[in-house]
Amino acid sequence: MDQFEHHEETNENWHMAHAEAEQVLDDVAFYRTLIANVIFLGKEGAEDWVLVDCGIGHYSKRIMEAAEKRYGGQPPQAIILTHGHFDHVGSAKKLADHWRVPIYIHPMEMDYVTGKRDYPVGDATVGGGLFAIMSPFFPTDPVDLSKYIHPIPNDGNLPFLKEWRVIHTPGHTPGHISLFRDKDRTLITGDAFITVKQESSLAVFIQHQHVHGPPAYFTHNWNEAEKSVQKLAKLNPAVAVTGHGLPMEDELLANQLNDLAANFKELAVPKHKNKEH
Numbered sequence: 637m638d639q640f641e642h643h644e645e646t647n648e649n650w651h652m653a654h655a656e657a658e659q660v661l662d663d664v665a666f667y668r669t670l671i672a673n674v675i676f677l678g679k680e681g682a683e684d685w686v687l688v689d690c691g692i693g694h695y696s697k698r699i700m701e702a703a704e705k706r707y708g709g710q711p712p713q714a715i716i717l718t719h720g721h722f723d724h725v726g727s728a729k730k731l732a733d734h735w736r737v738p739i740y741i742h743p744m745e746m747d748y749v750t751g752k753r754d755y756p757v758g759d760a761t762v763g764g765g766l767f768a769i770m771s772p773f774f775p776t777d778p779v780d781l782s783k784y785i786h787p788i789p790n791d792g793n794l795p796f797l798k799e800w801r802v803i804h805t806p807g808h809t810p811g812h813i814s815l816f817r818d819k820d821r822t823l824i825t826g827d828a829f830i831t832v833k834q835e836s837s838l839a840v841f842i843q844h845q846h847v848h849g850p851p852a853y854f855t856h857n858w859n860e861a862e863k864s865v866q867k868l869a870k871l872n873p874a875v876a877v878t879g880h881g882l883p884m885e886d887e888l889l890a891n892q893l894n895d896l897a898a899n900f901k902e903l904a905v906p907k908h909k910n911k912e913h
């Protein structure tokens with residue numbers, strides 16, 4: 637065992653005692669992997685639960701620990717990925733290896749998580765906090781989840797997610813999805829919009845809640861990203877659990893999300909990108 641591995645293991649063990657999901661609703665909880673959230677769908681102790689997103693790399697043990705605290709040894713029915721960016725799939729392979737469960741992603745993201753295609757290179761001119769914090773975690777090898785990955789069916793119906801609708805929210809990535817539950821208007825956004833200002837290192841850690849557009853560095857199509865935010869705003873969510881930042885709810889969420897939808901170009905699109913439209 638070399639020094640790095642030793643260090644990493646010590647780190648994971650230390651964190652494990654602290655790995656605990658925070659509950660948003662009685663059947664929705666999240667756990668933050670340094671900067672990216674993973675989401676647990678299912679009541680505490682439920683036998684049928686689902687994991688949404690898998691956080692950055694080297695967090696698999698902590699995610700397992702948080703899952704164990706909430707669900708005992710019961711593995712999830714499946715893992716769903718909102719998109720294939722490394723900060724959402726980093727621990728996916730290890731979790732699927734451990735639980736032996738299928739992973740679902742939108743058909744348009746399949747190539748990016750099976751080593752066939754890389755996402756476009758990020759826009760370095762919009763760098764900033766989140767990007768700087770994440771850069772040590774940039775993967776050196778392409779993600780390959782071929783063994784476990786399945787495309788979400790075209791009708792968006794996943795048998796283990798009866799109450800939830802899959803909503804295609806492209807822009808940040810081509811096959812980005814969000815999840816929505818009509819009965820209580822709960823929204824899982826992935827990176828379609830987030831609640832932390834990703835250009836500020838301080839904001840990333842303080843996690844002051846404010847609705848923001850998708851992380852700019854990795855967003856490839858701003859027109860589509862705008863339409864996706866408008867689509868989500870129309871759903872009038874009561875609660876939003878986002879890929880980065882703390883959950884938001886009620887009026888504060890509604891006001892800021894509507895504001896973002898109405899003024900997306902000014903609020904979310906980097907200035908130099910605006911000129912291209």
Ligand SMILES: [Zn+2]
Pocket residue numbers: 719721808827851854
């Ligand atoms: Zn992303």
Ligand SMILES: [Zn+2]
Pocket residue numbers: 672721723724827851879880
């Ligand atoms: Zn992200």
